[in-house]
């Protein structure tokens with residue numbers, strides 16, 4: 001797969017906004033997505049050959065929180081989510097992060113499976129945290145440690 005990555009803040013915002021609305025059953029507002037385009041937020045888009053997904057972190061010192069990870073529905077199931085998250089974790093490590101945290105809807109089996117495959121473990125749950133169409137659902141809290149960057153990455 002010949003994919004490439006670009007800083008989310010350098011990519012056309014409309015491409016991210018388009019994917020956000022298509023990929024998530026409960027998408028962010030446009031203003032929330034825009035607010036994550038500058039520090040302390042950062043991330044990248046994945047291109048193959050058009051923009052097909054993105055991730056966004058919030059970084060505070062040596063901790064990153066995965067705020068968003070999504071792949072356009074037309075491009076899902078082809079390894080792009082795994083490629084994006086692998087890249088995200090490498091970049092976080094290179095940026096000095098030692099711990100990565102995230103929260104995910106308990107019903108989101110695809111994302112939870114991906115997170116488990118890339119080393120995340122459940123830390124706990126926030127009961128009824130997320131609204132749904134007909135009630136509430138739990139947030140699953142997950143985290144993993146990050147290895148120190150490889151020497152070539154530390155200078156990127």
Ligand SMILES: CC(C)(COP(=O)(O)OP(=O)(O)OC[C@H]1O[C@@H](n2cnc3c(N)ncnc32)[C@H](O)[C@@H]1OP(=O)(O)O)[C@@H](O)C(=O)NCCC(=O)NCCS
Nearest residue numbers: 023068069070071076077078079080081082110111113114
């Ligand atoms: C979660 C998401 C990013 C995965 O992207 P993807 O490109 O489809 O994922 P990949 O093809 O790289 O698959 C990676 C792993 O994800 C899991 N996965 C993907 N689709 C799945 C599905 N329909 N059911 C169960 N697991 C699934 C599997 O563990 C898969 O590993 P495998 O290839 O060994 O089976 C994508 O489904 C998505 O954008 N969902 C909507 C947004 C979202 O929920 N984001 C996460 C919360 S913020």
